[in-house]
Amino acid sequence: MKKWTIWMMLALLAGCSEDSEQDRWRVTFETQPLAREYVEEQQPAVKTRTWSPPSGYQLYSVLNNEFLLQTNLVDNTIGVFLTQDGGSPLQGMFYKHNDHWKSDMEITSAGDYYVYGFIPQELPSSATIEGNSNYSDGAILKLNGLSTVTPTDVCVVVGAKEGPSNESVTGLETGQFKVYAKAAEKSGSGTEDKNHLYLLFDHLYTALRFNFKVDATYNELRTIKLRKLELKATTTGARAKYNATITLKKNDTGASPIKSVVFEPDLSSAVTSAYITLFDGETTLEAITPSSFMGCFVQGASTYYLLRSTYDVYDRKGNLIRKGCQAENAIDVLERFNTSTVERGHMYSLTLTVKPTYLYVLSDPDLDNPVVEYAP
Numbered sequence: 001m002k003k004w005t006i007w008m009m010l011a012l013l014a015g016c017s018e019d020s021e022q023d024r025w026r027v028t029f030e031t032q033p034l035a036r037e038y039v040e041e042q043q044p045a046v047k048t049r050t051w052s053p054p055s056g057y058q059l060y061s062v063l064n065n066e067f068l069l070q071t072n073l074v075d076n077t078i079g080v081f082l083t084q085d086g087g088s089p090l091q092g093m094f095y096k097h098n099d100h101w102k103s104d105m106e107i108t109s110a111g112d113y114y115v116y117g118f119i120p121q122e123l124p125s126s127a128t129i130e131g132n133s134n135y136s137d138g139a140i141l142k143l144n145g146l147s148t149v150t151p152t153d154v155c156v157v158v159g160a161k162e163g164p165s166n167e168s169v170t171g172l173e174t175g176q177f178k179v180y181a182k183a184a185e186k187s188g189s190g191t192e193d194k195n196h197l198y199l200l201f202d203h204l205y206t207a208l209r210f211n212f213k214v215d216a217t218y219n220e221l222r223t224i225k226l227r228k229l230e231l232k233a234t235t236t237g238a239r240a241k242y243n244a245t246i247t248l249k250k251n252d253t254g255a256s257p258i259k260s261v262v263f264e265p266d267l268s269s270a271v272t273s274a275y276i277t278l279f280d281g282e283t284t285l286e287a288i289t290p291s292s293f294m295g296c297f298v299q300g301a302s303t304y305y306l307l308r309s310t311y312d313v314y315d316r317k318g319n320l321i322r323k324g325c326q327a328e329n330a331i332d333v334l335e336r337f338n339t340s341t342v343e344r345g346h347m348y349s350l351t352l353t354v355k356p357t358y359l360y361v362l363s364d365p366d367l368d369n370p371v372v373e374y375a376p
Contacts, residue, residue, distance in 0.1 A: 050168045054159075054254070057200055060119065064153055067294050069283050072151040078199070079121035080105070082113045082181065083135035091129075093121045107195070110183040115160040116141055116248065119201060123147070123154055125241075136178070138249040138257065143204075145241050145266060148233055148301045149276040150205070151294070156246055158257050159200035169198045175251035202258060203345040204244065205296035208331070210278075210307065212291045215355030218370065219287040221316065224354045226283050227324075228310040230275035231295040234330075235302035241269035242298045261344055263298050275308060285311075285354060299344045305331040311354070313368050327354075327372035336374075351375035 053059075064073040078094040082105065090113075092105035107113075114135040118127065125145025132138035141156065162179040163169030181195050208231070214224050243266055247259040278295045285291055297305070307329045313322040329352065334340065337348055356370040 051172070054173055054200065060155070060201060067292055069281065069291060070151060070279055070293060073153055073294070075119060077121035078117055078119045079127055080115065080117040081129045081139075082107070082115060083129065083131065083139065084111070084113055085131070085134045085136050089129055107181045107183050110181060113179055113181050114139070114177040115157060115179055115197065115199070116177060117157045117199070118143060118204070119155050120152060123150065123152055132247065132249060136250065138247070141246040141248065142243065143246070144243045146244055146298065147276065148238060148240055148242055148272050148298050149231055150296050151276065151278045153207070153294070153296060154204045155201035156204050156258070157199050158202045158248070161198050163196045163198060165196055169196070172198050172200070173254045174200055175253065175255060175257040177250060202256065204246070204261065206299045206342050206344055207347040208295045208297070208305070208333075209347050209349040210293045210295070211349060211351040212285050212293070212309070213351065213353050213375070214285045214287045215353050216287040218355050221367065222321070222370075223314040223316065223318070224285045224311050225314065226279070226285055226291065226309060226311045227281070228277065229279040229293050230277050230308045232275045232306050233272045233297065233302035234304045234306050238272045238302040239265040239267070239269050240272040240274070241266035242301055261299070263300055265301070272302070290351065294347075299342060303333045303342065305333065307331060309372055313370070322368045325369055329372060329374070
């Protein structure tokens, strides 16, 4: 044990001499330092999977985690058709409950089925299916009343396979729709048999990604809080709703089974003019790390869009300077991305920067009411 030696002056108060000399004593301390144990935090166990998705696929929820601020990008429901050749399709949905997928359909007869479907189940006003000669050969899926512009990521099933558990599957690939489904009955152990399904999806819409930043110099003077982001189509004659016909063809090559996607305007819907809300909340924009948002649109319905952003301006002390600023940015998709057409399943990314047109006169109202510009 290490010893620490400390010299101390002890003044004898009782009966002490008037002499200036005082008795000096060497006092030795032997110490033993103690400290409380750390409270150890264990990293939660990560559940590993025994399979890898086909190249180019990832979990739907992970894909949409890029846009965490958008509460409308959820995967809570899947519209599903369970079909058999020569029989009427069984229509229902899969819904998410406590991170587990459940079904509202009851399989009364075990056997092979062909699974077709889309996500989210709520978006179209109606959905129908018919066999492409036979369901085993593919299907024609019709989704009616789809919004021309939507904040939701809309996808259709392009592959399905059952597995022995929710972690293990073999033979999952694009172009296959056949699954074996167990009937809704109790097993000998008294527990209900489960059907473990894997579904591959492909995007039905084209997407626009908006990356919002604040000009670095301006960011030193003001704080921008984005409150709302809205998007609308502005092409003359574009309708608010469209009907989609998706032709799927079963194949054994792993290639996409989507043979065609045809959008037709729903003539009973209004000529589009209303803004669709992509984001409604509050987030502080930064100069370095962009905040990303997504809007989706029907391919071919329009190539001209108007993006409206609403935000508040604060000084660096947190005082509100200007409330409810709005900026509108016209987007000619073809011109901005130098292309003759836009592709379904493609995402076109735009970076927008909040900045004043000039900064050198701090009293200018432009400092407190900046514009949103496309990044160079």
